[in-house]
Amino acid sequence: MNEIDGIRLIWSDIPRELFSRILVVDANSKDGTLEFLKDKECVALQQSKPGRGNAINEAMLQIREDVIVLMASDGNDDPRYVPSLLEKISEGYEIVSGSRFADGGETDDSDDRLGIRRLGNRFFTFLVNLLWSANYTDSTYGMRAFTREAWTKLNMNATRNETEFLMSIRSAKLGLKVCQIPVVEGKRVGGEVKARSLSTGISFVKIIIRELFRP
Numbered sequence: 178m179n180e181i182d183g184i185r186l187i188w189s190d191i192p193r194e195l196f197s198r199i200l201v202v203d204a205n206s207k208d209g210t211l212e213f214l215k216d217k218e219c220v221a222l223q224q225s226k227p228g229r230g231n232a233i234n235e236a237m238l239q240i241r242e243d244v245i246v247l248m249a250s251d252g253n254d255d256p257r258y259v260p261s262l263l264e265k266i267s268e269g270y271e272i273v274s275g276s277r278f279a280d281g282g283e284t285d286d287s288d289d290r291l292g293i294r295r296l297g298n299r300f301f302t303f304l305v306n307l308l309w310s311a312n313y314t315d316s317t318y319g320m321r322a323f324t325r326e327a328w329t330k331l332n333m334n335a336t337r338n339e340t341e342f343l344m345s346i347r348s349a350k351l352g353l354k355v356c357q358i359p360v361v362e363g364k365r366v367g368g369e370v371k372a373r374s375l376s377t378g379i380s381f382v383k384i385i386i387r388e389l390f391r392p
Contacts, residue, residue, distance in 0.1 A: 178204035181213060182367025183251040190256040193218060195263060197242055201250070202232040230335035237328060246322045247341075252366035253285060254320040261358050262322035271353045272344065274321035275360035278302075279314040282359035293374050301342065301381050308389065309349035314357055316345040317381075327353055339380045346388050 184201075193199060199219040203210055204227065214221050222239060224232045233247065244266055248254045258275060265273040277284035277298075284295055302316040319341050330351055335343045348355050 179206045179208040179210065179369070180250040180367065181206070181208040181210045183249075183365070184210060184213060186252050186366050187248075187250070187254070187256050188217065191248075192256065192259050195259065196246075198240075200236050200239060202236050204232065226336070228337040230333075230337050230340040233340050234333065234336075237333075240325070243325050244322060245325065245328070247319060249319050252363045255360065255363050258320065258358065258360050259322075262320075265356045265358065266322050266324065269354060270356040271327040272321060272323040272348055272355045274315070274341070274345075274355070274357050275318045275362075276313075276315035276357040277318055277360060277362050279357055279359040282315070283361040285362040285364050287364050289374075297374065297378050297381075301378075301385075304385060305342075305346055305349060308385070309346060311345070311349035313345055313349075317342045318360070318362075320360065335384075337380065338377050339384055342381055343384055343388075346384065350388070 191199065199217075200222060201214055201219050202222050202224050204224050211221060220239070222236060224235050226235070237245070244263065246259055246262060248256070248259075254275075262273045262275070276282050284298075286292060286295060289295065298315060298317050302313050305311050305316045306313055321341065321344075323344075327348075330353065331344060331347045333340065333343065333347075
């Protein structure tokens with residue numbers, strides 16, 4: 178929503194030749210995003226319910242391809258990592274995500290001077306590893322590739338900013354073949370931060386409690 182600066186920055190670097198389709202989910206942007214996309218080779222989908230999770234869910238209803246790469250449009254996700262994600266999928270992994278905290282990775286703390294998100298990520302990743310015997314270095318990063326079959330197995334029902342965190346938990350519970358590659362998170366370009374640390378943290382706690390009691 179209203180991420181025209183980020184879209185402009187990353188668009189030319191997306192390796193379009195690797196995909197049969199590019200789908201952009203828009204939440205009624207008023208900043209010229211749709212005008213920018215008019216002459217681009219993509220499908221623009223207007224989401225009907227607010228929230229990042231709902232945007233992803235609505236996109237997945239339109240996708241029948243075998244492999245999907247999920248990217249944010251605010252500049253945090255660098256398209257240069259797409260080939261590496263897909264390479265790991267071709268090796269047989271079901272879900273491949275970027276990690277800002279693996280060796281060689283780096284997180285963007287430019288709008289998080291107190292390091293609250295960094296601390297929160299490490300805490301929640303520790304809990305996921307402890308509770309579900311996982312081995313993540315970053316349980317919340319959004320840029321990832323996955324197979325359509327894996328998505329179906331996960332039975333996702335997140336609606337806001339908890340989609341990737343829930344994917345990490347359920348992947349561990351199901352024993353899916355997952356892999357993480359180190360990524361350097363880009364700086365946010367324009368737009369407004371829509372995920373608030375406190376509310377996101379609270380939603381993560383609720384998810385952990387719910388998933389502990391969910392078969």
